[in-house]
Amino acid sequence: MEKLNEARKSKHRLTKKGEETRSRIVSAAAKLMFEKGVASTSVEDVQIEAQVSSSQIYHYFNEKRELVKAVIIYQTEKVLSTQESLVIQLDSMEALKTWRDAIVQLQNERQCRGGCPIGSLASELSDIEPDARSELEAGFMKWENFIRKGLHTMQERGELSTNANTDELALALLTTLQGGLLLTQVRKETLPLEVGLDSMLAHISSFII
Amino acid sequence: MEKLNEARKSKHRLTKKGEETRSRIVSAAAKLMFEKGVASTSVEDVQIEAQVSSSQIYHYFNEKRELVKAVIIYQTEKVLSTQESLVIQLDSMEALKTWRDAIVQLQNERQCRGGCPIGSLASELSDIEPDARSELEAGFMKWENFIRKGLHTMQERGELSTNANTDELALALLTTLQGGLLLTQVRKETLPLEVGLDSMLAHISSFII
Numbered sequence: 001m002e003k004l005n006e007a008r009k010s011k012h013r014l015t016k017k018g019e020e021t022r023s024r025i026v027s028a029a030a031k032l033m034f035e036k037g038v039a040s041t042s043v044e045d046v047q048i049e050a051q052v053s054s055s056q057i058y059h060y061f062n063e064k065r066e067l068v069k070a071v072i073i074y075q076t077e078k079v080l081s082t083q084e085s086l087v088i089q090l091d092s093m094e095a096l097k098t099w100r101d102a103i104v105q106l107q108n109e110r111q112c113r114g115g116c117p118i119g120s121l122a123s124e125l126s127d128i129e130p131d132a133r134s135e136l137e138a139g140f141m142k143w144e145n146f147i148r149k150g151l152h153t154m155q156e157r158g159e160l161s162t163n164a165n166t167d168e169l170a171l172a173l174l175t176t177l178q179g180g181l182l183l184t185q186v187r188k189e190t191l192p193l194e195v196g197l198d199s200m201l202a203h204i205s206s207f208i209i
Numbered sequence: 210m211e212k213l214n215e216a217r218k219s220k221h222r223l224t225k226k227g228e229e230t231r232s233r234i235v236s237a238a239a240k241l242m243f244e245k246g247v248a249s250t251s252v253e254d255v256q257i258e259a260q261v262s263s264s265q266i267y268h269y270f271n272e273k274r275e276l277v278k279a280v281i282i283y284q285t286e287k288v289l290s291t292q293e294s295l296v297i298q299l300d301s302m303e304a305l306k307t308w309r310d311a312i313v314q315l316q317n318e319r320q321c322r323g324g325c326p327i328g329s330l331a332s333e334l335s336d337i338e339p340d341a342r343s344e345l346e347a348g349f350m351k352w353e354n355f356i357r358k359g360l361h362t363m364q365e366r367g368e369l370s371t372n373a374n375t376d377e378l379a380l381a382l383l384t385t386l387q388g389g390l391l392l393t394q395v396r397k398e399t400l401p402l403e404v405g406l407d408s409m410l411a412h413i414s415s416f417i418i
Contacts, residue, residue, distance in 0.1 A: 035336070036336075037246070037248055040248045114336060115335070115336075119332070122392075122394065123324060123328070123333070123391055126324070127244070127323060128244075128246075171404050172407070175385055175389050175392055175401045176381070177388065179391070179405075182328060182387050182388070183383070185335045186346050188342075191380065192380055192383075192384045195377040198381070199385075199412050200381075200408060200409070
């Protein structure tokens with residue numbers, strides 16, 4: 001059954017029109033789940049938002065769980081491409097500050113709505129959907145790697161002390177970013193994000209040689 | 210209507226038995242909403258968990274929204290009393306480290322389930338329930354004040370440099386704590402919480418005289 005479904009879906013992925021319909025469904029689901037949460041988004045809601053028939057949705061996704069998984073992958077890719085569009089590499093204090101400012105600006109543009117697209121999914125799903133949790137963990141790992149790579153480059157160039165544990169600093173920075181996005185959503189102002197990231201960047205800069 | 214309901218509820222709050230029933234309903238709702246989220250918890254679920262009749266619930270809470278508000282207040286009080294039971298005041302680096310270790314231990318005991326009881330409510334409700342958001346903001350403010358008070362005491366005693374902005378440091382520490390609880394829930398290990406808090410405490414200790 002599993003294989004049959006996979007084959008069925010692969011087949012659909014091959015046609016351009018099928019690919020487009022599937023993308024429209026996933027981006028509609030992502031939008032709704034970001035706005036009101038996964039539990040409050042029904043397959044029918046997605047159907048209306050994407051302007052497709054119920055049979056079209058079930059053609060691509062056997063159950064809501066599969067749609068949620070596709071949304072996590074979609075949001076992870078979107079977050080990572082946004083990150084990479086802000087700065088190419090986080091390999092200097094200047095780049096880190098540019099990145100910090102761009103994230104703060106992004107939340108201001110969003111009027112502090114929505115928090116983190118994958119952080120909010122993580123909060124809702126981590127304990128109740130093991131598959132979703134694994135997918136989210138993998139997404140965060142990619143994000144962490146993006147940060148780590150920059151810090152590692154700084155260390156390799158001799159700009160960051162060898163005393164700095166770049167693995168830990170990368171994770172600590174992502175952790176603070178997540179908390180900042182959440183508290184910004186609660187307070188409807190970017191102050192928590194700003195002071196959180198500034199403190200973490202000050203800590204990182206303490207390792208600058 | 211509003212006043213009548215308030216009066217009705219006040220009356221119930223006066224009897225000991227009514228108070229007990231109301232508490233049982235709120236703690237049952239808090240448990241379910243913590244485990245599976247607000248949207249996935251129906252009033253009927255709460256009724257079964259609390260072992261009360263539907264009319265008993267509606268006697269105290271006109272609608273789910275009111276029950277959610279009571280849950281936020283309940284969880285905020287619980288979080289704050291837990292915080293105060295970990296350390297009386299966060300007024301030394303030693304106290305901050307004791308607090309950090311106790312929070313990490315607590316997540317380990319919970320097997321990294323559930324994240325933060327008010328952070329997870331915040332992620333789910335901040336954008337869709339304005340009243341809940343205000344209540345959550347007030348809850349986080351109390352938590353931040355608890356942290357700020359300790360740092361402020363350190364500064365008053367001359368242990369922390371006057372260059373340290375204790376307001377910002379307190380908010381930054383709470384921000385990192387929130388991110389750490391979320392990523393710990395995703396990864397099912399306390400590493401994000403540990404490295405996040407350790408980095409922030411290192412930053413705070415850089416202001417120690």
